[in-house]
Amino acid sequence: MSTTSVADSTTTWPAAQSGAPKPGCCRFCGTPFRHTMVDLGMSPLCESFVPAEKVNAMEAFYPLHAWVCERCFLVQLEEYVSGEEIFTDYAYFSSFSDSWLDHCRRYTDQMIAQLGLTAKSHVVEVASNDGYLLQYFVKRGIPCLGIEPAANVAKFAEEKGVPTLVKFFGRQTARELVAAGKRADLILGNNVLAQVPDLNDFVAGLRILLGPAGVITIEFPHLHQTVVGNQFDQVYHEHFSYFSLYSAERIFAAHGLTLFDVEELPTHGGSIRIFGRHTEDESKPLTERLLALRARESAAGVDTLAYYSDFEEKVRETKRKLLEFLIKAKRAGKKVVGYGAPGKGNTLLNYCGIRTDFLDFTVDRNHHKHGKFTPGTHIPILHPDKLQEARPDYVLILPWNLKTEIMGQLAYIREWGGRFVVPIPEVTVYP
Ligand SMILES: [Zn+2]
Secondary structure, eight states, X not given: OOOSOGGGSSOOOGGXXXXXXXXXXXXXXXXXXXXXXXXXXXXXXXXXXXXXXXXXXXXXXEEEEEEEOTTTOOEEOOOSSOHHHHHSSOOOOGGGOHHHHHHHHHHHHHHHHXXXXXXXXXXXEESOTTSTTHHHHHHTTOXXXXXXXXXXXXXXXXXXXXXXXXXXXXXXXXXHHHHTTOOEEEEEEESOGGGOSSHHHHHHHHHHHEEEEEEEEEEEEBHHHHHHTTXXXXXXXXXXEEBOHHHHHHHHHTTTEEEEEXXXXXXXXXXXXXXXXXXXXXXXXXXXXXXXXXXXXXHHTTTSTHHHHTHHHHHXXXXXXXXXXXXXXXXXTOOEEEEOOOHHHHHHHHHXXXXXXTOSOEEOSOGGGTTOBOTTTOOBEEOTTHHHHHOOSEEEESSGGGHHHHHHHTGGGGGGTOEEEEOSSSOEEEO
């Protein structure tokens, strides 16, 4: 096992410095796509919920086809729809899950202690959403700035007292902030890296904005968990890229950043939080747990095409099993409804062809979605109170990564004999 940084290796990535990604090629290293990981067919954008007045209008569907790059092993979709189109009027609000907010509070405490952050420090979050996380830094008196391209979401951050710049992040924005004297001691990004179309511009921007001794933390769903856990519904148009530690290390190294630590987290079905620093900043040695995860990925074969090649058949089998369950339930006269309307749910519903023939409706705590319909499949999204009225026999939990929290909140469905169904990694009924 190598204990050196991948930045020291002799591999070079010239495409990383040569402008925006080219269609049909890896957005990091420029190698043409030749290997499919999974083809989920045509699907609408998973956050494009349909308002009642548009329910009879035409909807745009795009290919949902994940490729694996044979050179850097980044898994990715082509950018069929521009990031501007997706993210400038986005319905995703981070503050609607209690367990996610707990996670953010713990992170804030941990980082303030670990980095010794004070009222003189500067924390920047990229894709700060509705201020769900930076609000905890504000409460602790640490100066911070959120960067968020969706103005409708950023407005809620400002209301929480989180200063927010409505912009996309990349080299340009980073240079403007540095010119204004705003280099960061901590830059964080949660579930944003996957959503960046021009990955090289984004990571280069992180290096520009990071103070000489600063730390970057980025969280994303771990590709290894996606593969092992059969989590194909993590694939959607808003997620352009899917990272292993292996590919992330190479991408950061190509921009003068070294990953020195990694934490494995239970969020989003298994995420990792990577810790980056300037490659020259040798005050932070590579940790044991980083070396251990590198070794585990290597043993699993993440740097071989074989690792990716049987995913698609597993996904198809998952679809067959879920449909088998639903057909049997409907034949037996059961009432089935959904819980949640997350992005991942829309991949699952569209790929499996589940509409109101199987699910009468779904409910969501996010009131911005009430009265709308799921994209493509047009399942009505209602207030959670509707469950009490409808008394369904089965509740299909679409955000299965939050199943424990949700089954706790909805324990009352057992009063009428209702049961929970979780679709991933394979259909499971909880009594
Ligand atoms: Zn590549």
